[in-house]
Amino acid sequence: MLCSYIHEKSKVSSFIIPFSAKLVKRCIFPLSSWPRTCYNTSGARLFASLCFFGKGGLPVNLDQLLGQLRQNPKFMSCVTHWRTLPATEGKYADFPESMDPRIQEVLRKRGIYRLYTHQAQSFELAQEKKDFVVVTPTASGKTLCYNLPVLSAILKNEDARALYLFPTKALSADQVSGLYDMIQALDMDIKAYTYDGDTQNAARKSIRQAGHIVVTNPDMLHANILPHHTKWVKLFENLQYIVIDEIHTYRGVFGSHLANVLRRLERLCDFYGSHPQYILCSATIQNPVELAQALTGREISAVTENGAPSGERHFISYNPPVVNKQLGIRKGCLNETRAVAEEMLRNGIPTIVFAKSRVQVEVLTRYLKDCVRDAYGFSGRVRGYRGGYLPGERREIER
Secondary structure, three states, X not given: OEEEEEXXXXXXXXXXXXXXXXXXXXXXXXXXXXXXXXXXXXXXXXXXXXXXXXXXXXXXXXXXXXXXXXXXXXXXXXXXXXXEEOOEOOOEEOOOOOOOHHHHHHHHHOOOOOEEHHHHHHHHHHHOOOOEEEEOOOOOOHHHHHHHXXXXXXXXXXXXXXXXXXXXXXXHHHHHHHHHHHHHHHOOOOOEEEOOOOOOHHHHHHHHHXXXXXXXXXXXXXXXXXXXXXXXXXXXXXXXXXXXXXXXXXXXXHHHXXXXXXXXXXXXXXXXXXXXXXXXXXXXXXXXHHHHHHHHOOOOEEEOOOOOOXXXXXXXXXXXXXXXXXXXXXXXXXXXXXXXXXXHHHOOOOEEEOOOOHHHHHHHXXXXXHHHOOOOOOOOOOOOOOOOOOHHHHHHHHO
């Protein structure tokens, strides 16, 4: 089965994810709990013959592509589900009175004159010293749900500290970039650093001594921070917020490991006399409060009403054509994904293709680079991204 997620509000128009039928059957969450900001469209190797692509005609946009697919009986015969979610209007709230005026001024300079309702609710819960989880769709502004209270606390007390936990280096690099921009706009001496395997030894001492916001991952917290807590006295004595993003990734054995690491972290905080709050964020899942409470061992409030606007979204599930009816064998997901991505490229539709392994990433990258390579051999429109790249390569691709 092949699925792809497409979000009108983002710079990327489509997300293509190949699934095996076995993987889909074992999916934990029902269709109704899939991320609501993403809509999905998918296809197969039949694209070139089903639609008018690659034949010298003019490129089509995403809406035209969807219209052609709906009118094509051969394509629709392989579609097992097509759901269209209508566009929604945003819900807004004024800046909370307790928010630092300097932060409000920075937001206004960026064209943000009001917050989404879930951002305002998150800020109020943080001021009430409550632990909470924010569960809103992708690209709904969850970053401000924790950056605003953290920066506000540091502006009020320069000794305040915060610890950010992200599951991947790519996500932490993306979030820290936006945090740096906001700190620079504030023009205040707030130090935010990434502390992971790519951090040079020369910088680690400075981070331990002066970092207001330390951005890391569970592995580094477990192996490099907690065992050497005597080097992190300034952090543990003044730790006010623990921010954990993408908590839906912490399930099963991985989630149980993080839960134990967090309990070790809390014991150290008690020893050093701090009592930090938890701010957790997650994509749309069915049981966010249950998961958050299992990870932290605390009572958790939930922010679930999304205030961000969204465009029309489509979710399409496409089952590749059968090649052997007697054995029930269908065409492979990898080639089907390649065909869809190539058509997206030919029509100038920005696309992210997800694969299940590094090998699949490299194979698809090679195929797609060959598709767009010009007469001089340039294929920079297509870039691979996976674990194993050097830090400099990853940062260059992210930019």
